[in-house]
Amino acid sequence: xxxxxxxxxxxxxxxxxxxxxxxxxxxxxxxxxxxxxxxxxxxxxxxxxxxxxxxxxxxxxxxxxxxxxxxxxxxxxxxxxxxxxxxxxxxxxxxxxxxxxxxxxxxxxxxxxxxxxxxxxxxxxxxxxxxxxxxxxxxxxxxxxxxxxxxxxxxxxxxxxxxxxxxxxxxxxxxxxxxxxxxxxxxxxxxxxxxxxxxxxxxxxxxxxxxxxxxxxxxxxxxxxxxxxxxxxxxxxxxxxxxxxxxxxxxxxxxxxxxxxxxxxxxxxxxxxxxxxxxxxxxxxxxxxxxxxxxxxxxxxxxxxxxxxxxxxxxxxxxxxxxxxxxxxxxxxxxxxxxxxxxxxx
Amino acid sequence: xxxxxxxxxxxxxxxxxxxxxxxxxxxxxxxxxxxxxxxxxxxxxxxxxxxxxxxxxxxxxxxxxxxxxxxxxxxxxxxxxxxxxxxxxxxxxxxxxxxxxxxxxxxxxxxxxxxxxxxxxxxxxxxxxxxxxxxxxxxxxxxxxxxxxxxxxxxxxxxxxxxxxxxxxxxxxxxxxxxxxxxxxxxxxxxxxxxxxxxxxxxxxxxxxxxxxxxxxxxxxxxxxxxxxxxxxxxxxxxxxxxxxxxxxxxxxxxxxxxxxxxxxxxxxxxxxxxxxxxxxxxxxxxxxxxxxxxxxxxxxxxxxxxxxxxxxxxxxxxxxxxxxxxxxxxxxxxxxxxxxxxxxx
DNA sequence: GTGAAAGCGCTAACAC
DNA sequence: GTGTTAGCGCTTTCAC
Numbered sequence: 203x204x205x206x207x208x209x210x211x212x213x214x215x216x217x218x219x220x221x222x223x224x225x226x227x228x229x230x231x232x233x234x235x236x237x238x239x240x241x242x243x244x245x246x247x248x249x250x251x252x253x254x255x256x257x258x259x260x261x262x263x264x265x266x267x268x269x270x271x272x273x274x275x276x277x278x279x280x281x282x283x284x285x286x287x288x289x290x291x292x293x294x295x296x297x298x299x300x301x302x303x304x305x306x307x308x309x310x311x312x313x314x315x316x317x318x319x320x321x322x323x324x325x326x327x328x329x330x331x332x333x334x335x336x337x338x339x340x341x342x343x344x345x346x347x348x349x350x351x352x353x354x355x356x357x358x359x360x361x362x363x364x365x366x367x368x369x370x371x372x373x374x375x376x377x378x379x380x381x382x383x384x385x386x387x388x389x390x391x392x393x394x395x396x397x398x399x400x401x402x403x404x405x406x407x408x409x410x411x412x413x414x415x416x417x418x419x420x421x422x423x424x425x426x427x428x429x430x431x432x433x434x435x436x437x438x439x440x441x442x443x444x445x446x447x448x449x450x451x452x453x454x455x456x457x458x459x460x461x462x463x464x465x466x467x468x469x470x471x472x473x474x475x476x477x478x479x480x481x482x483x484x485x486x487x488x489x490x491x492x493x494x495x496x497x498x499x500x501x502x503x504x505x506x507x508x509x510x511x512x513x514x515x516x517x518x519x520x521x522x523x524x525x526x527x528x529x530x531x532x533x534x535x536x537x538x539x540x541x542x543x544x545x546x547x548x
Numbered sequence: 549x550x551x552x553x554x555x556x557x558x559x560x561x562x563x564x565x566x567x568x569x570x571x572x573x574x575x576x577x578x579x580x581x582x583x584x585x586x587x588x589x590x591x592x593x594x595x596x597x598x599x600x601x602x603x604x605x606x607x608x609x610x611x612x613x614x615x616x617x618x619x620x621x622x623x624x625x626x627x628x629x630x631x632x633x634x635x636x637x638x639x640x641x642x643x644x645x646x647x648x649x650x651x652x653x654x655x656x657x658x659x660x661x662x663x664x665x666x667x668x669x670x671x672x673x674x675x676x677x678x679x680x681x682x683x684x685x686x687x688x689x690x691x692x693x694x695x696x697x698x699x700x701x702x703x704x705x706x707x708x709x710x711x712x713x714x715x716x717x718x719x720x721x722x723x724x725x726x727x728x729x730x731x732x733x734x735x736x737x738x739x740x741x742x743x744x745x746x747x748x749x750x751x752x753x754x755x756x757x758x759x760x761x762x763x764x765x766x767x768x769x770x771x772x773x774x775x776x777x778x779x780x781x782x783x784x785x786x787x788x789x790x791x792x793x794x795x796x797x798x799x800x801x802x803x804x805x806x807x808x809x810x811x812x813x814x815x816x817x818x819x820x821x822x823x824x825x826x827x828x829x830x831x832x833x834x835x836x837x838x839x840x841x842x843x844x845x846x847x848x849x850x851x852x853x854x855x856x857x858x859x860x861x862x863x864x865x866x867x868x869x870x871x872x873x874x875x876x877x878x879x880x881x882x883x884x885x886x887x888x889x890x891x892x893x894x
Numbered sequence: 895g896t897g898a899a900a901g902c903g904c905t906a907a908c909a910c
Numbered sequence: 911g912t913g914t915t916a917g918c919g920c921t922t923t924c925a926c
Contacts, residue, residue: 226897266609307651
């Protein structure tokens with residue numbers, strides 16, 4: 203009974219306990235635990251042994267508060283409900299798994315605009331670095347950093363100021379390639395389902411679509427570019443709008459794969475075949491893209507790699523203060539599968 | 549310049565600052581910030597205004613250390629690389645998003661066996677509660693808890709001791725239903741691709757497969773139950789093994805959808821058609837399952853719901869200490885799509 | 895090399 | 911109702 207009480211309720215072991223057992227002062231224990239160099243080897247061994255024996259585990263809050271390293275990095279993102287984000291997280295996690303940093307995950311949910319509050323909470327002695335996947339208004343988050351020097355990386359964002367490390371993909375080139383591919387196939391009326399236009403990649407992709415049209419001497423028809431939201435639902439609605447057009451398009455370029463998947467559903471619900479009646483192309487190449495039927499042709503964005511690079515860069519900033527911000531832009535790649543064909547073939 | 553310095557480098561604002569500005573002691577500030585009742589309304593207003601004006605943000609480590617609420621809950625899981633896990637996380641996140649708890653995500657990666665260390669680190673004043681998605685050796689993690697009373701929930705795990713809150717699905721019933729369905733279709737030689745047998749659900753599913761066979765007077769053929777790993781790779785290998793059999797099965801029941809997807813690839817690579825030549829059924833109903841071609845028939849496990857229930861239960865334990873552990877088992881459901889058919893039809 | 899002591903920002907008795 | 915005070919467990923000068 204009393205034994206039970208001891209085991210379950212006894213306060214956790216602190217450096218004081220380790221100090222007592224190993225017969226040194228607790229500041230020496232702290233030194234050993236932090237890998238401080240100037241400690242006699244025999245003392246070090248003794249302390250380590252005592253810590254091991256006692257099952258010592260550092261109290262992170264105490265360490266953080268005292269100005270030590272928390273070994274926590276924060277990841278701020280809007281939500282978790284799509285695999286575009288999951289893929290990026292995986293990349294981050296892979297890198298963190300090899301280092302010994304832990305991940306604090308913050309999702310802002312619908313609390314849009316709350317980013318600044320989160321940023322301040324995370325950076326307030328909690329995390330040593332921050333990964334920002336804030337598609338909407340990155341500058342708001344940036345301004346909330348305690349200083350421009352606070353280690354941070356913006357993911358899927360390009361930077362106009364060169365003040366922050368960023369990881370981005372060639373959204374413009376990718377969207378240009380996709381449009382060009384469709385045009386090359388023989389399409390002249392290409393619908394475009396937009397992403398959320400508050401997001402930079404959505405803007406870039408739409409602009410590139412227009413540019414490709416123009417470069418090929420094709421007119422930009424306002425009615426062919428419809429609203430979307432980067433989700434299947436918006437893709438469905440957008441495609442439905444497009445299909446209702448008197449002179450409907452022979453191909454649809456959805457701003458991302460999720461929209462494309464929604465669009466495919468809408469097309470099927472209208473009794474049309476893909477790609478025979480209408481071609482569909484997406485963007486991102488999320489894992490689902492290769493499983494759809496027909497398999498979705500899309501523009502691959504190296505999501506895992508983006509997460510990995512962002513994390514690697516962040517750790518570098520943390521380990522080597524003063525490392526200048528780095529802007530990385532990764533290449534996208536057109537992945538041709540089965541959802542597009544020559545419109546004249548039908 | 550000096551202004552810049554001020555904004556970016558100045559120490560973060562603490563309750564001391566708020567106290568000074570609002571002209572009260574800092575313990576009063578603490579009271580107001582913690583929603584303590586016995587504070588004069590006018591003081592409360594003054595403090596709140598000062599906090600707002602100064603842009604005060606709580607220092608979490610300090611609060612935790614002082615014994616206050618960290619409002620962090622930990623989620624310990626093996627890895628992030630499949631949507632089974634992503635779905636559960638989404639459920640957790642949904643609930644947390646409505647409360648004001650934040651999520652600390654720990655992935656043990658390959659560091660198998662390290663769970664205990666993580667558990668102790670997380671529970672050591674850092675998090676107020678812990679969600680455990682530790683398929684392998686749950687008891688190891690459980691033993692590392694500071695006490696049995698520490699708020700925690702085991703996800704996708706059933707509990708023999710009734711000491712912990714758990715959320716599980718009816719794996720046995722689900723696997724039984726799947727096997728029965730195949731038998732009802734007319735299959736007599738049904739291959740089974742196992743999951744990792746250190747995991748309880750893998751064991752449950754295999755046992756139920758055997759039970760269904762027996763209940764239908766069908767023999768259990770050892771060579772028909774092959775190794776798998778709950779991933780596409782293992783599913784591919786398992787199916788390949790099955791297809792090489794002299795008297796190969798007419799249907800394959802894969803222990804989860806990822807394995808089933810791998811199996812489908814193997815089947816196609818062997819030049820066979822699904823479901824005409826061979827039927828395939830999975831387990832989980834991850835988002836990809838409805839996108840495969842043909843669409844995968846599977847046993848649906850309510851993953852998001854499991855995450856949601858686990859989080860809800862955890863918060864309840866935190867808010868109302870003394871709440872007894874709760875064992876929740878959710879129903880699985882056979883989702884019939886297009887990957888299975890009558891073997892005599894071919 | 896190692897110990898002593900201050901303090902990180904906050905909560906929670908305890909006074910008044 | 912509100913102020914005073916003692917820690918929470920740790921890092922980090924500063925002595926010796």
